[in-house]
Amino acid sequence: CEKRRNSAGSPDTRSQSFLVIASEVACATTGPGSELMPRFCGSIISATARRCIFLNHHRAPTALPVALATLSTMAETEPMKKALISGITGQDGSYLTEFLLSKGYEVHGIIRRSSNFNTQRLEHIYIDPHNSSARMKLHYGDLTDASALRKWVDSICPDEVYNLGAQSHVGVSFENPDYTADVVATGALRLLEAVRTHIETTGRKVRYYQAGSSEMYGATPPPQDENTVFHPRSPYAVSKVAAHWYTVNYREAYGLFACNGILFNHESPRRGENFVTRKITRAVGRIKIGLQKKLFLGNLKASRDWGFAGDYVEAMWLMLQQDKPDDYVVATEDSHTVEEFLEEAFGYVGLNWQDYVEIDPRYFRPSEVDNLRGSSAKIRELLGWKPKVDFKQLVAMMVESDLERAKREKVLADNGYIASHQQP
Numbered sequence: 120c121e122k123r124r125n126s127a128g129s130p131d132t133r134s135q136s137f138l139v140i141a142s143e144v145a146c147a148t149t150g151p152g153s154e155l156m157p158r159f160c161g162s163i164i165s166a167t168a169r170r171c172i173f174l175n176h177h178r179a180p181t182a183l184p185v186a187l188a189t190l191s192t193m194a195e196t197e198p199m200k201k202a203l204i205s206g207i208t209g210q211d212g213s214y215l216t217e218f219l220l221s222k223g224y225e226v227h228g229i230i231r232r233s234s235n236f237n238t239q240r241l242e243h244i245y246i247d248p249h250n251s252s253a254r255m256k257l258h259y260g261d262l263t264d265a266s267a268l269r270k271w272v273d274s275i276c277p278d279e280v281y282n283l284g285a286q287s288h289v290g291v292s293f294e295n296p297d298y299t300a301d302v303v304a305t306g307a308l309r310l311l312e313a314v315r316t317h318i319e320t321t322g323r324k325v326r327y328y329q330a331g332s333s334e335m336y337g338a339t340p341p342p343q344d345e346n347t348v349f350h351p352r353s354p355y356a357v358s359k360v361a362a363h364w365y366t367v368n369y370r371e372a373y374g375l376f377a378c379n380g381i382l383f384n385h386e387s388p389r390r391g392e393n394f395v396t397r398k399i400t401r402a403v404g405r406i407k408i409g410l411q412k413k414l415f416l417g418n419l420k421a422s423r424d425w426g427f428a429g430d431y432v433e434a435m436w437l438m439l440q441q442d443k444p445d446d447y448v449v450a451t452e453d454s455h456t457v458e459e460f461l462e463e464a465f466g467y468v469g470l471n472w473q474d475y476v477e478i479d480p481r482y483f484r485p486s487e488v489d490n491l492r493g494s495s496a497k498i499r500e501l502l503g504w505k506p507k508v509d510f511k512q513l514v515a516m517m518v519e520s521d522l523e524r525a526k527r528e529k530v531l532a533d534n535g536y537i538a539s540h541q542q543p
């Protein structure tokens with residue numbers, strides 16, 4: 120793993136200077152022209168390094184102590200970190216990727232094979248892998264496929280693994296319970312096992328983040344914190360509880376650096392369109408522009424602690440930067456009903472939601488989670504995290520983005536490229 124890491128980044132200035140200094144050491148140690156020199160560097164050099172060696176070849180080997188000292192300092196400095204993300208194509212995966220790239224990471228993502236492209240949320244950061252500056256790399260795999268997970272962990276050699284992959288729709292989990300359990304619960308176990316066996320065979324250090332959910336609290340009344348009893352109310356939530364405890368168990372049994380982030384609802388313009396917030400803001404945009412007349416919803420009385428996904432991915436990363444692994448609730452500590460969300464979103468564009476919303480019992484769940492509001496004192500105090508976007512700002516951000524999108528749709532519809540009821 121370390122060999123691959125060192126030889127990987129030829130365009131990276133740090134790698135280049137590392138190689139320059141390595142060649143200087145080689146030169147000083149073996150003397151210019153010595154046949155030992157290429158062998159000394161042979162295992163780590165690229166064409167760039169050979170050029171460096173050629174240049175250094177002609178220098179007198181006077182700088183050995185300096186070069187050696189610099190080399191050992193560089194070896195002590197952290198190399199570019201690698202993260203592996205399951206669920207990279209989702210809302211959180213795309214924000215986390217942006218965040219980690221901005222921190223200088225190389226980001227690897229596991230994507231599921233699909234007959235349609237499912238990488239829309241990553242398009243703006245995608246760089247063709249043929250380009251050596253690409254730091255985001257995608258690999259086909261699936262949380263239901265243990266051998267693929269093992270293969271990617273073993274070949275990528277990540278420093279941090281973020282398990283964000285899921286069948287994440289609570290309502291759908293009642294209709295697809297086996298699949299949900301397989302991906303959400305056993306999927307987490309498979310990834311933990313892949314990480315554990317990798318650590319066992321290589322002796323490397325790998326940190327693991329498990330995406331937990333406030334759905335685990337289910338019927339337990341708010342405020343909910345790290346000590347609140349779980350009472351899950353759907354196959355999805357039960358599976359998340361299993362994943363939570365698998366993570367705790369791997370921490371206790373094997374000493375794995377594994378953290379659970381118990382995230383309350385977090386939304387954004389990239390939220391999937393069948394979650395209630397995005398379903399509402401999409402409809403607000405389309406109704407305002409004249410592309411839609413009605414919005415069908417289920418239970419409007421449910422209350423959620425809604426934050427901004429962009430804020431929450433920082434919390435995930437922070438958990439893995441600590442000295443000790445632990446579990447943290449991530450929440451705004453402010454909750455609103457679906458009805459209040461409707462009021463805010465329709466009100467933002469000067470419309471009255473009652474004129475457009477109809478109740479469709481199809482969207483009621485067999486057992487509902489009525490009230491979620493987190494207490495995030497632990498992460499605020501210990502890790503210094505706090506949300507930057509509040510409820511009103513979140514709704515405004517989502518409505519504005521969906522208004523723009525609806526305007527573009529209108530152009531397509533008006534020019535006959537799509538039917539007005541169709542969503543591109």
Ligand SMILES: Nc1nc2c(ncn2[C@@H]2O[C@H](COP(=O)(O)OP(=O)(O)O[C@H]3O[C@H](CO)[C@@H](O)[C@H](O)[C@@H]3O)[C@@H](O)[C@H]2O)c(=O)[nH]1
Nearest residue numbers: 287289332333334383384393394395396416417418421482
């Ligand atoms: N999806 C949806 N929900 C509706 C609708 N009408 C009312 N709701 C209600 O709106 C609430 C929120 O539903 P979702 O947006 O689907 O989110 P969720 O069930 O709270 O789950 C989300 O948050 C969890 C964190 O607490 C996540 O773990 C989960 O994956 C998902 O992102 C629920 O009480 C749901 O019954 C509708 O038409 N569609």
